[in-house]
Amino acid sequence: MHIDDLIRRELPAAARGDAHAYGRIVAASQNAVTAVALAITRDVPASEDIAQEAFLSAWKHLPRLQNAASFMPWLRQITRNLARDHLRASRNRPLDGEAAELAIARAADPGQCPAGLLLDQERDAIAAELISELPEESREVLLLYYREGQNSRQVAELLGLSDAAVRKRLSRARRCLRSELLERFRDFASGSAPGTAFAVAVTAALGGISKPAAAAGVATTGGTLAGGVAGKLLFGGIGAVFTGLVSGALTAWAMRWVLSRYADNDTERRAILRCYDVYLLTGLGCLALCLGCYALFDARLPFYAAVTATFIVLNYQLLGPLARTMTPLVQRDAQRNPRTAYWRTLGYRLSFGPSGVLISNITVVAMLVLLHFKTA
Incomplete structure (x- = not known):
């Protein structure tokens, strides 16, 4: 099921206070929201914190939204504003100059590091700096492209762009990274994508819902009629x-x-x-x-x-x-x-x-x- 169809189906119930309906929206759009935040902050943990804050802020003001078609553009803008606020408030700045070149070199060849014993978290932190090498307009697209199974149409729908615009930005992004770095970026983008636990945590944070109940509601997210029926009926x-x-x-x-x-x-x-x-x-x-x-x-x-x-x-x-x-x-x-x-x-x-x-x-x-x- 397309994200727009899911939002049209679930948003009325979510606006009436159905946290499980909103949880299914979160599960369907979390890749896009975290990618938007990550493209700006270049920090995986921070991007997830920002995305969670964006979802909670949207939930709080959801009754004000008049048109379901406006939800994703509105949510993306909330995320961008929060991410920029985070950068302004943060003392840690993205690497540049020689530091950035060193980070890219390490990402391309971890064996250059002493004994090749970099931890996974350290490698992810280095790989995140690859985002800085991309054109700003292409960062969200390339991150989400690899998180959504390299489906350009899905990326276009999640980011509110045309498929042609997505393909153009992807082409530009690929030209900016050498093939070995592009492969590492692909692994980083897909490996850093939020899992089911993220949507469960957001749904539970809405208030009055246990994590097992939140997980049950989120687990029904999918493109099938059975998913919609189970989500609405078993836990509504x-x-x-x-x-x-x-x-x-x-x-x-x-x-x-x-x-x-x-x-x-x-x-x-x-x-x-x-x-x-x-x-x-x-x-x-x-x-x-x-x-x-x-x-x-x-x-x-x-x-x-x-x-x-x-x-x-x-x-x-x-x-x-x-x-x-x-x-x-x-x-x-x-x-x-x-x-x-x-x-x-x-x-x-x-x-x-x-x-x-x-x-x-x-x-x-x-x-x-x-x-x-x-x-x-």
Whole structure:
């Protein structure tokens, strides 16, 4: 999924305070934001601190944003301002002159250093100085190009440029670095990219979210419909309803075994399981319809319409085909031993009879009402 599509999908929920929706935006755009900061500061740890501050600042002022298309340009500008402020406040300046030449020489041939024992962090710090050798307008592009799997179109989308402009800047950047330095720069750019922990930390810093919960929300980021559905449903406001439906489905599966015990022979057992399996499969299909409507539509009407259709279809399954199959068998069981059959009959009526259907309908409606007012 393109970053613009993801932002359009997640930003309305994020603006209403959904930290997990914002976390998915962070995960999708963190390479771009850290690259913008790194291009200015030439310092990997500082760039990540600045990027985190930029995301938190954008989150704080998100309700002011009127147009989703303006989010990435706005976020990039926040990052650039923070990075420049960092440079002004920092006493450490980028290397220049002979110091810069020495840094580049070491990056190209670590064996020149005594015993070749430079630590990874030291090599990264030296490699970062390669950024200074690039034209200023090409730094963000080249960093992000290697962080995004050398996909120029993705870079163009993240930086708000045309693909032609990106390719032109890439060409200019390549001309400025010798091939061996360009290869080392590629390793540095991809190796210094923030991982999942960065987005998790930002999401957790929004307040009131544990890191495991933040990680769960961030982990759903992706270009598939399943990612969007899981992210919105498993860890959003609908999560309680979804969990209740899943636990209800597990209980219903156990009841399949209970119902089959009313059969005296294979023919009766097959008839029971055929009706009940149709009920279960219909229920799963209706559940998928409800979740799909919730995930795909911002408006609530399609979701509520799907829930209403689910009520009608499942109530018919319980009070129609299943009841016609089970009623004679339940009555037969009661006639055989009225004393021991009493509780079994009561359980059946509360689970599958009119009383049970009414109770379950009232329960689900009450949950939806609570959800409606909670998310309004």
